[in-house]
Amino acid sequence: xxxxxxxxxxxxxxxxxxxxxxxxxxxxxxxxxxxxxxxxxxxxxxxxxxxxxxxxxxxxxxxxxxxxxxxxxxxxxxxxxxxxxxxxxx
Numbered sequence: 001x002x003x004x005x006x007x008x009x010x011x012x013x014x015x016x017x018x019x020x021x022x023x024x025x026x027x028x029x030x031x032x033x034x035x036x037x038x039x040x041x042x043x044x045x046x047x048x049x050x051x052x053x054x055x056x057x058x059x060x061x062x063x064x065x066x067x068x069x070x071x072x073x074x075x076x077x078x079x080x081x082x083x084x085x086x087x088x089x090x
Contacts (some may be wrong), residue, residue, distance in 0.1 A: 002027040008034050008079035011064060014077065027076035035079075036065040
């Protein structure tokens with residue numbers, strides 16, 4: 001079984017996969033995920049306002065970049081993103 005998400009859902013998919021102690025997912029995929037919210041002003045504001053432990057709690061449990069840095073075993077993650085969206089003129 002795998003887990004997938006887009007944007008903030010991609011962040012949730014990555015965090016769920018990386019934080020799983022039981023290895024319930026074999027892989028994770030994310031399209032344009034939020035991946036390091038503790039280093040964004042809106043992320044710091046949200047974590048400070050919603051989590052009792054603030055940024056430190058977020059860093060330990062809710063930031064994919066921080067969570068992957070703790071892994072020593074192989075991970076199976078696919079991340080896709082678009083650098084620029086070209087819109088056609090109307």
